[in-house]
Every structure is written in structure tokens, then in C-alpha cells.
Amino acid sequence: MMEALTPFIAPFIVMNAVLGIVTYVTLLERKFAARMQSRIGPYRVGPHGLLQPIADAIKLMMKEDVVPTAADRPIYNLAPIVFVLPCMFIFATIPFAPGLGVADLNIGVLFFLAVSSMEIVGLFMAGWGSNNKYALLSAMRAVNQVISYDLPFIFAALTPVLLAGSLKLSDIAAAQAGGAWFIFYPVIGQLAFIAFIVSTVAAENRAPFDILEAESELVAGFRVEYSGMKFALIQLGEYAHIIGSSFLGALLFLGAWAGPGPEWLDPIWFLTKAMFMFLVVTWVRWSFVRIRVDQILALSWKALLPFTLLLLIATAIVVVWRGPGV
Amino acid sequence: MSSGTVTADQARTLIGERFSGSTVEGTTALTVTVTPDAWLPFATFAKETLGCRFFSFLSANDWKDEGLEVVAKVDNTDTNLAILVKSRLGAGVTTCASLVPVYRGANWMERECYDMFGIRFEGHPDLRRILLQDDWVGHPLLKSYSVDTPYPPYR
Amino acid sequence: MTTVSTTRQELDYAGSERLTMNMGPQHPSAHGVFRAILQLEGETVVGVDAVIGYLHRCHEKLAETLTYAQYPSIASKTDYVAAMTSEFAYVMAAETIGKIEVPKRAQYLRVITSELQRVASHLLWLGTWCLDMGGALGGGATIFLYCIREREDILDLFESLVGARLLYGFYQVGGVRYDIPDGWATKCRETVDLIDQRINEYQRMLEENPFFLVRTQGVGVISRELAEDVGISGPLLRGSGVAYDLRRATPYSSYEDFEFNIPVETAGDCFARYRVRMVEFRESLRIVRQALDKLPEGPISSRPGLKSVAQTRIPKGETYARIEGARGEVGCYLIADGSAKPYRMKWRGASFSNLAVLPHVIPGHKVADVVAIMGSVDPVFGEVDR
Numbered sequence: 001m002m003e004a005l006t007p008f009i010a011p012f013i014v015m016n017a018v019l020g021i022v023t024y025v026t027l028l029e030r031k032f033a034a035r036m037q038s039r040i041g042p043y044r045v046g047p048h049g050l051l052q053p054i055a056d057a058i059k060l061m062m063k064e065d066v067v068p069t070a071a072d073r074p075i076y077n078l079a080p081i082v083f084v085l086p087c088m089f090i091f092a093t094i095p096f097a098p099g100l101g102v103a104d105l106n107i108g109v110l111f112f113l114a115v116s117s118m119e120i121v122g123l124f125m126a127g128w129g130s131n132n133k134y135a136l137l138s139a140m141r142a143v144n145q146v147i148s149y150d151l152p153f154i155f156a157a158l159t160p161v162l163l164a165g166s167l168k169l170s171d172i173a174a175a176q177a178g179g180a181w182f183i184f185y186p187v188i189g190q191l192a193f194i195a196f197i198v199s200t201v202a203a204e205n206r207a208p209f210d211i212l213e214a215e216s217e218l219v220a221g222f223r224v225e226y227s228g229m230k231f232a233l234i235q236l237g238e239y240a241h242i243i244g245s246s247f248l249g250a251l252l253f254l255g256a257w258a259g260p261g262p263e264w265l266d267p268i269w270f271l272t273k274a275m276f277m278f279l280v281v282t283w284v285r286w287s288f289v290r291i292r293v294d295q296i297l298a299l300s301w302k303a304l305l306p307f308t309l310l311l312l313i314a315t316a317i318v319v320v321w322r323g324p325g326v
Numbered sequence: 327m328s329s330g331t332v333t334a335d336q337a338r339t340l341i342g343e344r345f346s347g348s349t350v351e352g353t354t355a356l357t358v359t360v361t362p363d364a365w366l367p368f369a370t371f372a373k374e375t376l377g378c379r380f381f382s383f384l385s386a387n388d389w390k391d392e393g394l395e396v397v398a399k400v401d402n403t404d405t406n407l408a409i410l411v412k413s414r415l416g417a418g419v420t421t422c423a424s425l426v427p428v429y430r431g432a433n434w435m436e437r438e439c440y441d442m443f444g445i446r447f448e449g450h451p452d453l454r455r456i457l458l459q460d461d462w463v464g465h466p467l468l469k470s471y472s473v474d475t476p477y478p479p480y481r
Numbered sequence: 482m483t484t485v486s487t488t489r490q491e492l493d494y495a496g497s498e499r500l501t502m503n504m505g506p507q508h509p510s511a512h513g514v515f516r517a518i519l520q521l522e523g524e525t526v527v528g529v530d531a532v533i534g535y536l537h538r539c540h541e542k543l544a545e546t547l548t549y550a551q552y553p554s555i556a557s558k559t560d561y562v563a564a565m566t567s568e569f570a571y572v573m574a575a576e577t578i579g580k581i582e583v584p585k586r587a588q589y590l591r592v593i594t595s596e597l598q599r600v601a602s603h604l605l606w607l608g609t610w611c612l613d614m615g616g617a618l619g620g621g622a623t624i625f626l627y628c629i630r631e632r633e634d635i636l637d638l639f640e641s642l643v644g645a646r647l648l649y650g651f652y653q654v655g656g657v658r659y660d661i662p663d664g665w666a667t668k669c670r671e672t673v674d675l676i677d678q679r680i681n682e683y684q685r686m687l688e689e690n691p692f693f694l695v696r697t698q699g700v701g702v703i704s705r706e707l708a709e710d711v712g713i714s715g716p717l718l719r720g721s722g723v724a725y726d727l728r729r730a731t732p733y734s735s736y737e738d739f740e741f742n743i744p745v746e747t748a749g750d751c752f753a754r755y756r757v758r759m760v761e762f763r764e765s766l767r768i769v770r771q772a773l774d775k776l777p778e779g780p781i782s783s784r785p786g787l788k789s790v791a792q793t794r795i796p797k798g799e800t801y802a803r804i805e806g807a808r809g810e811v812g813c814y815l816i817a818d819g820s821a822k823p824y825r826m827k828w829r830g831a832s833f834s835n836l837a838v839l840p841h842v843i844p845g846h847k848v849a850d851v852v853a854i855m856g857s858v859d860p861v862f863g864e865v866d867r
Contacts, residue, residue, distance in 0.1 A: 037626040133502045137524070137848065207620060208692050216510040216613045216621070216852050286623050288692045289615035292849040293524055295695055355731075355801075380725070381712035382803075383834070385827040387816060397814065397827070399801060403709065403718075403725040410801055431712035434837040442541070457534035457866055466542055467825075473546055 010102045011092070018091050021271075022239045023053040025278060032279060033286045060235075063228035068131060071225065075129030080230045083122025084237035089115045090244040095170045097257050097266035108169035109161055112248055113154050116203070119241060120146045123212070126234065127222035138221030141293050142212040145202060148300035149209075153199035155308035159192035160252040162315045173256035181255035188315050193253045195308045200245045201281055202296065204238070208288035209296055216290075246277035332376045334407055344371055355408040365396065365413045366423040366449075373428055377402045378409055384425065384435035386443045388469045393417035394443060398425065398432075415445070424449035442467035499527065502848075506535050510613040510852040513862030517839070517851065526851060529843045531836065536866040544826035549575045549793040552823075554650030556813075559830060560864040561647060562605055565598035565639075566806035567864070568652040571826075573733065574802035574815035575654045579795040586779040587656035588735040593669070593772045594639070594651060595804070596765040600676060601635040602807035603758050603765075604628040607683065610755075610856035614696050614849075624683060631679055634672045641665060654793050656782025666773050673766045680762045687755075697752040701842050701854035704749060711841065712834040715809025716761060717858060720754035722747040727805040734804075739771045751857040794821055808832050808859055830864035 027042065027049065034041025042049030067076060093108040095101035105111050120143060127139020160182045161167055164175035176182055183189045202209040213221040223234050250256060250273035259269035291299075332340070338350050345364050351357045360368045372378040378400035387395045394415045401408050415422055424447035425432035436447040437456040444465035447453055455462060464471050505516035514535035520528035540559055544552050556571040557564035569591060576583060583591075608628030615621020636646045641662060643649045651658055687693045703713065708721035718725055726743045728736040744760035746753035784793075795817040803812035809831030818824040835858050843851055 033622075037623050038630065039626060133500060137500075137502075137521075141524075207615070211849070214849070216615075217849050219509060286620055287686075288620040288690060289611060289696055290621070290849070291692045291695060292847050294847060379706075379709040380714075380718075380723075381710060381834075382714075382810065383712070383812065383814070383827065383829040385814065387825050399812075399814075399829075401725075403723050403730075406730045408731075429712070430707070430710045430841065431834060431837060434833065438833075455534075457537040459534075466539060473542060 014091055014096075014102050015088060018088065018240060018243065019236070021243055022236055023057060025239055025243060025275075026056070027053050028275070028278070029282050032282055036283075036286050057232070060232035061229055063231075065228040065230060066225075068225050070131040072129040072131060075125050076131075076225075077129075077230075079122050079126035079129055080226065080233035080237070081122070082125055083119055084233045084240070086115045086118035086122070087237040087240040087244065089118075090241070091247075093169060094244070094247050094251065095173065095256075096270055097263075098170065098173075100267065101170075104168065104170045107167045109157060109167045109172070109248075109252075112169075112244070113150070113157060116241060116244065117146060117150045119237065122237070123222055126226070130222070130225040132225050134218040134220075134224050135222045138212040138214070138218045138224075141214075142205065142222065144293065145205065145209065145211065145296060145300075148297050149199050149202035149304075152195060152300060152304040152308045153203045155305075155312045156192050156196040156199055157248065157252060158312055159188060159315045162312070162319050163188075165319070169251055173251055173258075176255040177258055181253060181258070183253040188311065188318065189253070191311055192308075192315070193249075195304060195311065196249055196253065197277075197280060197284070198304060199308075200249060201284055202300070204242050204245060204281070206242065206281060207285040208290050210285075210290060211293050211296060214290060242278065242281065243274065246274040246281070249277040250274040332402065332405060332407060337376050337407055337409070340375060341368075341371075344375075352410075354406075355410065357410045357412065359412045359414075362413050362415050362419070362422065365411075366425065366428070368411055369398070369400070369425045369428045372400050372409055372411070376407065376409065377404065378407065379403070381425075381429035381431035381435075384432050384439060386439050386445055386467075388443065388467065389414075390469050391417060393419055394445060396422050396439070396445065400429070420444055421446045421448055423447070426450050441465070444468065504851065506532075510855065512609065512855065512860055513865075515836075515855075515860070515862060515865075517843075517855075519843075519848070519851065521848065524847045524849075526843055526846055526848060529840050529851075531839055533836070533862070534866050536862045538867065540828055540867040541826055544571075544823055544828075546822065548821045549654050549795055549823070552826075553652050553654075554648065556828075557648040557650060558863060559828060559867055560806060560808065560811065560832070560861050562861045562863075563598045563602040563807040564648045565594045565651060566804060566811055568649065569595055569734075570802055570804050570806070570811045570813040570828075571815075572652040572654055573804060574800055574813040574826075575793070575795055575817075575823075577800040577802050578798040578815060578817045579654070579793075581655050582783050583656055583734070584780045584783055585735065585777045586660075587781045587783075589772045589776050590657045590661065590781060591652065591734050592736065592739070593769055593776075594642070594649075594657075595806075596768045596772070597635050597638060597669075599765045599807045600762055600769075601632050603762055604632040604635075604676075606758065606807075606856075606859040607755075608632075610853075610859070611687070613852040613856040614693075620690075620692075624686070627679070627683060631676050634675065638665070638669055638672060641668075653782065653784075654795075655784035656780070658782075660781045666776070669769065670773060673769050677763065677766050680759065684759055694752070696849075696853055697755060697857075698748075698750060700751045700850050701846065701857060702749045703838060703842055705747075707838065707841055708749070711838045713809065713838050713858075714831050714834065715806065716754055716757045717809065717835055717838070719744060720746045720757045721749040727803055727810060731803070738775065739768045741765075741768050751853055754857045794819070795823075803829070806831055808861065808864070809835060811864075828867050830867055832858075832860040832862070832864040833867075836860045836865055 031041045042052035045051040045055045090112050092102045093105050093111045095104050123142045124139045127135045164172040183193050254273040257266035257270040334354050348360045380401040380403045382399035384398040397412050399410050422445050436450050441455045500521040502519045505511040506514040516532040518530040519526050553568045557568045560567040608625035611621040611624040640646050643651045703721045705722045708718050724745045741764040744757045746756050797819040799816040801814045803810050812829035814827035816825040
């Protein structure tokens, strides 16, 4: 009996850990944004607002679930699930410490990139199924944007892969052992990191690239008709995606779990670095105004894509010349 | 004399020459009264000859038995020449020439004027109510429209 | 409110199917209650019909039923973001017809309050405009909260002067209602200095931000010809290259005593309008400082103790009084018939004319630009619908 259950234990733990992190990351972001804007942020629920995410979750669960009459019901109802699944799957391949993870695939990076761009399906379903013009426009923008930014995202993520010589995430982490983080790799490391940050922000649809949410134009974009738990699922998926990308960034560029102290601190170090990545993205979010859809696409196809492609080729040449590793 | 540099005195002379039935008052800010026929020609004249390209507002007054009066204000932003032009439509007359062909700003102003006074501006491209609902009955700024006139949904 | 049969302003786009999208009247960036019926072709707006009137409160009819002493505090409800300046226009019209003299001290107090009001109004504009472009969950909210912080300081000043924070009733025919309390001038100077310094901060934050520049430069260009033709005024007109400011063109309330510059930009785009307002911040603060320095002693009203209706009888006459409000020319066309109430009042709200330019400008822009252009126009719907 126990043996049959074993394969489910690790995913269960990881999934719940992710849910916990996602819930509290919202509080982190709100507090961080509040500091930037010279205010206090959530403060009333629990000491220093620490119970705010719980209160939010309860509120969202208790809300009435409204389905618009004209909505395409099956698609509308299915969309949040289709959206949230890939966002959870991306954690399957991330090793949180040596040997601590669900599945350390040989093609870890590839799996991550492939699955993370699957969220667009749920997103488009939500936009279409709502039968709302704002949602439809948002879904159109989303497809445009995700397609445009997945390529630079992949190219930027492939630079550390080339440097490490492996697609396996634990190998990439191991290649950075002893402080040789890829972000410190001369020139290439920093450029790839910047490209990675930019394309992550865009692929995650975060401000200033949040044209599909764009509440000042499209009200709330594809999720304008969602309420209650369905809305919570979409929100959950979005934050899970951001956290997943932060973990990936920390793993690819910041040496994953490498840090001083005993071995059991490894996951803590990894989490700290991922949170650092998250806060960088948040910092960008709360400082820039949103740019327009045509400008976003132009930025991707005219600047970021050629840039990352050239960077990848340059990395390949360097790797051939110097051999893999730092 | 280019249209940009007309002074108030020159303007007074020019208006007197061009529009015989008009009266001009004021020293710096002129108040010109023209006949309804001269309403549109005067606007064209003010814009092209006097250089009053800035369209400030257009409205109307209800002089009860004496009928409606349309009022418009145009400015020359270079010389600060300000002209308030008025025209009495006459008792019972509710039509007037539209200024939209001359000043595009007259579009919304005339719609408001139609909304509030019921003046039909001939030549207006899109004369609908602007502030009140389409199904509103009456024109509220007329003196005959009392403040407590009941309106179906809000009695 | 209004049903739409056809679109008015259409570009000649051939081809694919169009989407009609309602923006408003309930919309995050409607700045009140404004409805724009957009014809979209993909992301591009090809036609727009603006629907207003949701906030119509019969101000003009109301003015005919209220006395000269009663209406000023109602006038402040037209442009509720810059209430001081709207009271000013009405009071000035009544004074012009009645040939009522205003003491110098009252004139200076009027200048101080209306310039502070301009700063407060521009702060709200900057905040909400960035909110429109950056989103409530993005960088826009950051600027918005900073601006609101400074606006609060000014509102605090008004509160200690008048007792109210939004709608004041500070002006009355013949002067102002209250004199400045002890220590107000010092506090005002401190606030002015603080805002002056903070404005520089915001300007750097925005202008060194390439995203802000691409969103505003070349967007929503209003040519000089269109600007004058439609009658847009204030910062919009000056952003389109017309150096026309009523404080300079027809000085009122002792504005000729102060030194200030009139900023003019020629580009006519959102960025030009932004630049004009950014300079106006400084110029207004400069005027406030000068007025505080030169503030003469004396009475604050030529008709002190004015309370009852009978005291404000205005002789027969008519006038058009206009002042430079935060959004442009706020005008009051007043006809008095010798009784205690006006015979007719026409209110020229600056936002009404400013908003009328939208159907001429928006077609051809993207959906995202619609909110940016609208924000740069800075309409206040109390003044549009009156």
C-alpha cells in the first residue's frame, strides 16, 4: 500500500509548499509595493498583516461564483483549471536542493519552458469563453505577447544551459558550485540575466508588460468575468508561474542552492534567491508605466529576439573555445 | 493688414463696413449684435478677417416673448481681441444657421444648445441631445420650462 | 443615454470586421462617468462617439433660482477638482456687472488660493494620468500615491483656511469669506517648498523612464489649428503652441503684479501637455510665494458681513467673466436683471471644450492610447456635464 503511494508523496509536498509560498508571496509583494509607495500595506489582519493572505483566500472562496449568461459555459468553467495546471507542473522538474524534487528530468529546462508556455491555452479559453469584448481583446493580446516573448525567454534560458553543457537542472546547479554563478560569467552572464529578467516579466504578463490585464483599458482583461474561486485559481496560476520563473532564474543564474552554512540550509538559500528574483520583477512592476501592445511586440521582435539569438551564438562560440563551465 | 494683427478699433470699423445691420459695443472686448442672416457670415468673417480662430463657447438666451437669442464668443489669441456675438432670432423662431462648418468646436456647443433651448441648427452634422437623454421631453433652459417640471421616471 | 446609429469619425480602413466596444460609463479610466463608443479594428480605433451627460445637474437652470450669495458655493461643484477657480469665475462675473470693487488683500488671497488649487488639481491630474497609463497595479499607482500625498498637504492648507477640503465657498461677491489664520503663511511656504522639490523628483522619475516617453511622445497630437477651432484651452492649448493664458491676456485680480512665465510647447502631443503642466506647477508655486511676500494689509471684502440675500442686488447688465482655471478658460456668462437672482447664466466649463477634441484626435490610435490621450486632456466630468 505504502509503496503504491510513494510516487504521490513528493508531488503532494511540493504542491502544498508552492501553494503556501504563492499565498505569502502576495503579502510580500503588497508590503514591498507599499514601502515603495510610502505607505504601510496590509496591517490589520494579524500582526503586521501576516494573516492577510489567509483572509484573502477565505474571502475568495466564500464569494458568489457568477457565470455570465452569454458565456460559453464549458470553456469558461474549464479555463481556470487549464490555466493553473501548467503553472503547477513547472515545479515538477525543479530540484529544491540536491536530490530534493519531484522529478529531476534529463530535459528539465526544456520541460519547464514547454509547460510554462502552455498557460496561454487556458488564458485564451478564459478570454474567449467569457464572451466579453474586453476579455477577447485581452486574449488576443495575450497570444501575441506570449508567442513573441517565449522565444527570447527560451534563448536567454539556454545560455546557462550551454555554459553548463546540460539540460538537466541539477547539473546546471552543480556546474555553478563554489560560487561560480553564471551571472558572474564575464559579459555573457550579465547580458543573459538582463534578457532573462525582461522576457520573464513579459512572459509572466507582469507590468509594464501587463497589457492583457491592463485594468485602465481592458478593466481586468481575460479575467474580467471571473469571480470567487475561479478568479482565485487564475490568480494562483499567475503567481505560481512567477514563482516558478523566479526559481528557474535563481537556478540558472544565481547558483541555485549554493550558499554558506550547513547542507540543510540549501532549500532556504534557494528560496531566498528565488524571492530576490521575484522582488526584482516586482520592483520593475511598481516603477514603470505600461507600454502599448505594438511597442511590446516591436521590443520583442526587433530588439530582444535578435539580441538573445546573437547572445546564444556568442555563448556557443565561447563554450566551443573555452570548454563548458565558468 | 494680416488677419493676425487686428486691433479692437480696426475690428470695429471692419465690422461696421461689412455688416450694416450690426451694432458694436465695448472697447477691448467687443459685443457685436448681428441679424440672424448674418450669423454664419459673421462667424466666417470673424475667423478669416479678424483672426478670431479660438472658439470659446456658444449658447442662447430666452427672452420670453421676444424670442431666443444666440450668443457666441470667439477670440483672437494673438491680439487678445475678444468678440461676443449675439443675434436675436425673433419671436417663435427656433432655427439658426450652424457654425460647425466654420468652427468645429461649435459641434458640441450647438448640441447642448439644442438640448437646452430646442434651437435647430441647420447644417449641423449630428444634432442630437448631448446632456439629457434622447427621450427627454422639453428643453429645460427655456423660461417656460419650470424648475419642477415632472419627468416620467422621476416624478 | 444616447443611442448610436453610426460612427461619426471614421478613418478609411478597408477590410476586416469591426468590433464595437463600450468604454464606460463605468470604467477604471473614465475619470468619472464618460462613455466612449469605440469602433475597433483589431487594436486600432477607427471611430469614436463620445457620450456625456451622466453627471448633468442643471447648473445653469439652478443658477437662475439661486441668489448671488448662494450660488458661489454651488459653482464650486462644477469643477470639483479645482473648486476655488470655479467659484472665482461666478463671483467675478457678478462683480463685473455690479461694478463691485474687491480690496487688494482679497485679490491677493484669491490669487493664492487659485494658484494652490491649480497645483492641487495638476497633482491629481499627474497621478490619475499615470494611473491610466501604468495601471493601478503597476508603476502608475506609485506616482499616483506620491501625488496624492502632496495634494493632501494643499488640502490641509485649505482646510485650515476654509474648513472644507474639497468644495469651499471661499469666494463671495466683493471679496473672500475668511482671512488667513495665524501661522498659515508660514505653513503655506513650507508646503510650497516641499512640493517644488517633489515635483522635480517626479519629473526625473518620469522623464528618465523610456516607457513613459514612448507612451506619450507623438501620441494624441492636436494641431494648433484644431486646438483653436475646437476651443480647447489651458495647458492643452499651450501644449499645441498657442501662448494664450488669461492671467496674461486679460489680467484679473491683480495678476499683473506677479512675475511668471507661460510655458508653451509646440508638439501638441501628450508629452507636450505634460511638459506644460510640469512648468505650470513651478510657476504657480512662484506666484504663491510672491503673493505671500506682497500680501497687503486691509479688509478682505468690500461688503463685510454679507450674509442676507437682499444685500447682493446686482444691477441690470450682462458680462462674460473668464479666468484661467486649472484646465483652461472657465467662463461665466451672466445676465442680471436687477433682481436678487441672475436672469441667465451660461457656464463655460473648460473640460467641455477640451473633451470635444477627443473625437478628432482618437481615431487612428491604439486602445491603450485612448486612455493616455484622455488622461492628458484631464477632464472633470462635473464641469463637462454641469
